[in-house]
Amino acid sequence: MVKRSHNRKTLASLAAELGVSRTTVSNAYNRPDQLAPATRERILTAAAAHGYTGPDPTARSLRTRRADSTGVLLTEHLSYAFEDAASVDFLAGMAEASTGAATTLTLIPAGPDAPSDDAAALLARAAVDGFVIYSVSAGSVAAAAQRGLPVVVCDQPKDSGLPFVGIDDRAAIKPAARALVDAGHRNIGILCIRLRHERLDGFVTREQVEAADMHVQRDRVLGALDVFDDAALSEVPIVTRHINDASTARAAAEELLAARPELTAVLCTTDSMALGVLGVLRDAGLAAPKDLSVTGFDGITTALLVGLTTVVQPNKAKGAAAGHMLAEHIDAALSETAPVHDHKLLPTRFNEGTTVGSPREQHFLDWQL
Numbered sequence: 001m002v003k004r005s006h007n008r009k010t011l012a013s014l015a016a017e018l019g020v021s022r023t024t025v026s027n028a029y030n031r032p033d034q035l036a037p038a039t040r041e042r043i044l045t046a047a048a049a050h051g052y053t054g055p056d057p058t059a060r061s062l063r064t065r066r067a068d069s070t071g072v073l074l075t076e077h078l079s080y081a082f083e084d085a086a087s088v089d090f091l092a093g094m095a096e097a098s099t100g101a102a103t104t105l106t107l108i109p110a111g112p113d114a115p116s117d118d119a120a121a122l123l124a125r126a127a128v129d130g131f132v133i134y135s136v137s138a139g140s141v142a143a144a145a146q147r148g149l150p151v152v153v154c155d156q157p158k159d160s161g162l163p164f165v166g167i168d169d170r171a172a173i174k175p176a177a178r179a180l181v182d183a184g185h186r187n188i189g190i191l192c193i194r195l196r197h198e199r200l201d202g203f204v205t206r207e208q209v210e211a212a213d214m215h216v217q218r219d220r221v222l223g224a225l226d227v228f229d230d231a232a233l234s235e236v237p238i239v240t241r242h243i244n245d246a247s248t249a250r251a252a253a254e255e256l257l258a259a260r261p262e263l264t265a266v267l268c269t270t271d272s273m274a275l276g277v278l279g280v281l282r283d284a285g286l287a288a289p290k291d292l293s294v295t296g297f298d299g300i301t302t303a304l305l306v307g308l309t310t311v312v313q314p315n316k317a318k319g320a321a322a323g324h325m326l327a328e329h330i331d332a333a334l335s336e337t338a339p340v341h342d343h344k345l346l347p348t349r350f351n352e353g354t355t356v357g358s359p360r361e362q363h364f365l366d367w368q369l
Helices: 011-018 022-030 037-049 059-063 085-096 116-125 137-144 174-180 206-210 215-230 248-258 273-281 302-307 315-335
Strands: 069-074 106-108 132-136 151-154 164-166 188-192 203-204 238-240 265-268 293-298 307-312 343-345 347-350
Touching: 011 022, 011 037, 022 037, 037 174, 069 085, 069 137, 069 315, 085 132, 085 273, 085 315, 106 116, 132 137, 132 315, 137 151, 151 315, 164 315, 174 215, 174 238, 174 265, 174 293, 174 307, 174 347, 188 215, 188 248, 188 273, 203 248, 206 215, 238 248, 248 265, 248 273, 265 273, 273 293, 273 302, 302 307
Parallel strands: 069 106, 069 132, 132 151, 151 164, 164 343, 188 238, 188 265, 265 293, 293 307
Antiparallel strands: 203 238, 307 347
8 A cells, every 4th residue: 555645746746756757747647548558557656645636727727728617607696506497407508518528617606786896806717718608797798708718698698799699589488478369368467587787676667678788588578568569458567576586486476466466367588487476376276277377488397397388498408509609619719710600599499388278257366365
């Protein structure tokens, strides 16, 4: 058994002790195919005896100009990446894209209430080869672009001029809106999440939606309003929430339904919002679609399992496409060649589900009970 030394070695001192070059020691870790198996085994055994774990990654990144890590900038708190089903699927796609590439993912949270300067500071410190910007405000994109590294935007902002992966949100939500109109609904409300980088909660006007700087939710609401306008619906109440989680979804549903008890349908721009509506119905001893028709957007597993009528977007494929596009741009930057792809729109599909039906008989429900 080899006794471990208390004197930690460096790559240079280990090479000197073994009588080999520093490149040979480095290859034992980074390019094992360049060494005879016996030579590599001798180096690794000696390294283990001295507690040497391999070349310094910081020094290696300076030499190779690669950190072998992709930065993913999120618009939510870090915990959101592991709690929100759509985000989990997106990151699974990002991870899939990195399979076999010996790269890691670095998550960079720009929380919903974080000042732009905080996001810029996180971006400035990140040891990455490039960034995937996942549905954030324009200010955060500008901070990432200032690093001079390749950047791919996913979802929003859509007008940054940078490589982009996403869907046509305005068109994608229209089948859900049409399903409500075709079922005979004329009293329809809308629930959506963050419309602006700054906090905005409660009822909003069409004008506020049109001026929103968070493009994904803006486009989904406007797409639904396009359909409702064509159907000559009069006023369509809209409620938004800055934070997207289970408690805020329920609160938004309660606010909308308490203020507008004549509504017979609610169109939601996320499945999480729709699940909040279904929870409020359940607690009131009611159900969809008998008492209220409900639609969502995302196609997360939980929503599909309960039969939600929703728009299914390819969250995992979106993450994979963004990861592959960024890798292509990183390689192009290092080789000083032009990347092939810089814009990709993915298809969505409408899941008919079971939560849309004919409007209930015209009576008001007491949502305070």
